[in-house]
Amino acid sequence: MTFNNLSKSKRFAILLILGLLSAIGPFSIDMYLPAFKTIAKDFDSPVEKIQLSLTAFFVGIxxxxxxxxxxxDKFGRKKPLLIGLIIYIVASILCAYTEDANHLIAYRFLQALGSCSGMVAARAMVRDYFDPREGAKVFSMLMLVIGVSPIVAPSVGAFVLAHFDWHVIFLILAALATLILAAVIFILPESYKGNKEMSLYPKDILSGYWSVFKTPVFLLYALVGGFAASGLYAYLSGSPFVLQNLYGLSESEYGIAFAMVxxxxxxxxxxxxxxxxRMTSEQISKKASYFQAFSAIALVVFALSGIQSLYVLLGLICIFLCAQGFIFPNTSALALSPFSTLAGSASALLGCIQMALGAASSAMVSHFHNGTQLPMATVMCIGAVTSFLIYLGLPKFKRKPRTI
Known part of the structure; x- marks a missing residue:
């Protein structure tokens, strides 16, 4: 099936479903952030313990x-995707009815295992349909759907907390995933039927991942995008405490501030x-990396100054996330550009690198929690500056990519 041969309505439906699949993970992260304090109180646990449920989610993804x-790569895009969505729905229901912090952490890990199927499949299907330049544009369109989640999800979470309780948040997530599951079954066409001859023996799987990993174009752009994204996850992990506890925002005010940023x-x-x-993906993402590093350094200086200004803090975070909006779609398209038959594995490894760094940054924010905004700012700075430094070394490693 050729994407351009489809009707406009069909193309729009496919892109919308791909965006929703990509947004499952972010929505699962953002929607329960306003409930951290409530969940901690309900379980009689410290907020740092509830933050570990977010870390577990990153590790699971x-x-x-x-x-x-x-x-x-072996069975095509849809069959593994359907299994993952079912896992997600079951795990969301388990999260809704748990009464223990440790169980919540475990179920969030399981929920992540289900949600990541949508993220991997969506990236692979973009690679199936588009060349790198068009792929970067499509990733930008998908980011429009993904980007709505930080605006809508915390607000929905805050509304649920105001009228119901935090358990309902996970029931809503289960219901949304059920609707997406139906859309995948009845609307989303298969973009790649799979390679039935591909072996799933561990040795062969590792060999395939190694082929992807040692491709210079993939590795360098995956690291640039991954370290940049790690700063975003540090913000997600640290912002509930910083904005609600240090700056005194209510749950609804936190949702508004989160949406604005x-x-x-x-x-x-x-x-x-x-x-x-007008510009190439590399040119855009390199300039954005510079601005992200600058804003992250300014965040650390601001945190060390001891001054508390909500407007300055949100302004610097806005610059940081604005840069991320340019970095993610371009580095993703560039990292996946050398692959065809291994597009699924490349998409998975790309996401794994990004989420592993995200999990590490989230854990660092929790581990170094000291009652100030410095841990969040410092981890954001480490990620952004490292990303920029890697970008400075890119010309030494660039090679003409080969398709595998």
Missing amino acids: ALGQIIYGPLL ASCLILATQLNRLLLN
Whole structure:
């Protein structure tokens, strides 16, 4: 099936479903952030313990993508995707009815294993349909859907907390996933029927991942995008405490502030589509990496100054997320560009690297929690500066990519 031969309504439906599949993970992260304090109080646990449920989610996504990659290459995109969505729905229901913090952490890990199927499949299907430049534009369009989640999800979570309780948040997530599951079954066409001759023996799977990993173009752009994204996950992990506890925002005010900051990410992804008509993906993401590193350094200086200004803090975070909106779609398309038959594995490894770094940054924010905004700012800075330094070394490693 050729994407361009489809009707406009069919193409729109496919892109919308791919966006929703990509947004399952982010929505699962953002929707329960306003409930951290409530969940901690309900379980009689410290907030740091509840933060570990977020870390467990990141770890689950990182590991789960490694599992789904070869399955998507062997069996096609849809069958593994359907299994993952079912796992997600079951895990969400378990999260809703748990009464223990440790169980919540475990179920969130299982929920992540299900959600990452959508993220891997969506990236692989973009690679199936589009060349790198068009792929970067499509990733920007998908980011429009993904970017809505930080705006809508915390607000929905805050509304649920105001009228019901935190358990309902996970029931809503289960219901949304059920609707997406139906859309995948009845609307989303198969973009790659799979390679039945592909072996799923561990040795052969590792060999396939090694082929992807040692491709210079993939590795360098995956690391650039991964370290940049790690700063975003540090913000997600640390922002509930910083904005609610240090700056005194209520749950609804936190949702509004979170939405305002996230709108910068959405705006950047859509501007990226226009800039791609005049600049290359590499040029755009390199300049954005510079601005992200600058804003992250400024965040650390601001945190060390001891000054508390909500407007300064949110302004610097806006610049940081705006840069992320340019970095993510371009580095993703560039990292996946050398692959065809191994697109699923490449997508999985790309996501694994990003989420592993995200899990590490989230854990660092929790581990170094000291009652200030410095741990969040420092981890964001480490990620952004490392990403930029890797970008500075890119010309030494660039080679003409070969398709595998």
